[in-house]
Amino acid sequence: MLQFKDFPIFVNMNYFSDEERAAALQARKKKFYSSAGAAAYMKELEDARRKYGQAVDYKQFEFEAQVDNIDRRLDEIRTDGMSNGNWEREVIKHLTTIASTRIGNLLIRCLRKTVKVWIVFDDGSDPGAASTTPGVLSDEAGGGVRLHFDPFGFNETGFSYTPGDVLFHELVHAYRSGWKGIDGSNWRKLEQYKSAEEFLAIHLQNVYLHYIGAPSFYLSHSVATLSTVNSVYANIARSRETLEVLNYYLYHEPFVREIAKWTEPKCNIWRDYQRILGRSSFRAALPSYPVP
Numbered sequence: 001m002l003q004f005k006d007f008p009i010f011v012n013m014n015y016f017s018d019e020e021r022a023a024a025l026q027a028r029k030k031k032f033y034s035s036a037g038a039a040a041y042m043k044e045l046e047d048a049r050r051k052y053g054q055a056v057d058y059k060q061f062e063f064e065a066q067v068d069n070i071d072r073r074l075d076e077i078r079t080d081g082m083s084n085g086n087w088e089r090e091v092i093k094h095l096t097t098i099a100s101t102r103i104g105n106l107l108i109r110c111l112r113k114t115v116k117v118w119i120v121f122d123d124g125s126d127p128g129a130a131s132t133t134p135g136v137l138s139d140e141a142g143g144g145v146r147l148h149f150d151p152f153g154f155n156e157t158g159f160s161y162t163p164g165d166v167l168f169h170e171l172v173h174a175y176r177s178g179w180k181g182i183d184g185s186n187w188r189k190l191e192q193y194k195s196a197e198e199f200l201a202i203h204l205q206n207v208y209l210h211y212i213g214a215p216s217f218y219l220s221h222s223v224a225t226l227s228t229v230n231s232v233y234a235n236i237a238r239s240r241e242t243l244e245v246l247n248y249y250l251y252h253e254p255f256v257r258e259i260a261k262w263t264e265p266k267c268n269i270w271r272d273y274q275r276i277l278g279r280s281s282f283r284a285a286l287p288s289y290p291v292p
Contacts, residue, residue: 002092012118073137203246203269256270
């Protein structure tokens with residue numbers, strides 16, 4: 001396990017193996033079926049079989065959910081398990097690059113100091129190239145925010161996203177999870193974006209691309225093609241809902257309000273909101289999207 005400088009970011013390579021998952025599931029079954037509640041549950045199943053001819057062993061699904069949401073979460077932050085120094089150092093290398101940029105340094109310094117961000121191995125249990133838990137996990141699951149990531153899991157020749165800018169993107173989610181939690185985040189669904197939170201992360205990611213010298217920028221979340229600034233702005237301007245969400249974050253996200261002051265990034269929708277609005281058919285100022 002490596003900590004990134006003195007920030008609340010911990011890099012830990014300890015994935016939950018299939019053998020560990022099977023053992024955890026078996027242990028949960030054994031504990032339940034030796035408990036006082038087992039007899040009542042077995043009677044419930046037997047009564048269902050007699051009445052309907054069959055019964056669903058729903059406890060199996062409960063055990064599997066507990067393994068994934070508690071046992072797996074506890075295992076991935078164990079520091080006495082397996083370790084891969086090369087993997088952890090590679091993640092630290094990307095964090096160092098992020099922290100060397102103006103926007104990355106600000107983002108890392110804005111993380112909530114009392115909430116640990118655990119960067120752990122992306123074992124494929126969550127969909128996508130990387131993922132971050134929406135909100136802080138319970139104490140039972142080990143607490144903190146989990147950022148699942150694998151710096152070696154990208155085919156840079158055939159995929160637009162690269163490990164470094166994906167890690168920056170996920171740190172945006174980690175920042176929001178640490179301060180806002182799942183209930184305070186904006187889960188409004190948008191065309192070309194899984195949620196408003198993804199709109200925020202993608203367009204902050206575009207600002208980050210400027211600082212690492214990228215010549216082009218992501219058009220949207222679902223359309224990950226690299227495009228010109230004009231194309232990115234035109235794509236936002238064509239939709240009222242994306243303009244509403246852009247406006248929402250300008251009102252409600254302090255990190256965005258700071259970025260909006262910066263003059264140097266080529267692709268900065270937060271600074272250029274009025275310019276984008278002027279290109280749309282919505283000439284009047286839009287109301288801010290209500291706080292969820």
